[in-house]
Amino acid sequence: MTYIVLPPARNDLEFIEDWVLSNFGAAAAAKAIDDLIEVFDMLARFPLAGLERHDIYPPPMRFFSFPPNWVIYEPASTLRIHRVFPSRMELRDLVL
Numbered sequence: 001m002t003y004i005v006l007p008p009a010r011n012d013l014e015f016i017e018d019w020v021l022s023n024f025g026a027a028a029a030a031k032a033i034d035d036l037i038e039v040f041d042m043l044a045r046f047p048l049a050g051l052e053r054h055d056i057y058p059p060p061m062r063f064f065s066f067p068p069n070w071v072i073y074e075p076a077s078t079l080r081i082h083r084v085f086p087s088r089m090e091l092r093d094l095v096l
Contacts, residue, residue: 001045003080003081004078005081006082008082009081009082009083017029017032036069036071036084039071040081043073047073047079050062051063055092056091060074060076061082063091065087070085070087
């Protein structure tokens with residue numbers, strides 16, 4: 001299975017990269033993004049790995065915890081990454 005990163009998730013990745021870069025440097029920023037890409041690859045292979053959170057969004061939306069973030073995605077023939085949301089924020093505030 002393959003995946004696509006939707007525009008809101010791309011914006012999230014840019015924010016994460018910029019924040020890590022400004023706080024921890026270029027090597028840490030590159031590692032943070034590389035680690036998230038590995039998670040996306042894993043989710044494409046195992047699309048049911050994440051949790052359903054009926055209290056936030058109904059299926060088929062799933063949530064995968066990868067501290068300090070939640071990866072919010074939709075399993076489909078091409079998995080869709082909707083958001084990469086900081087776990088310090090309230091998931092109920094999430095806008096897809």
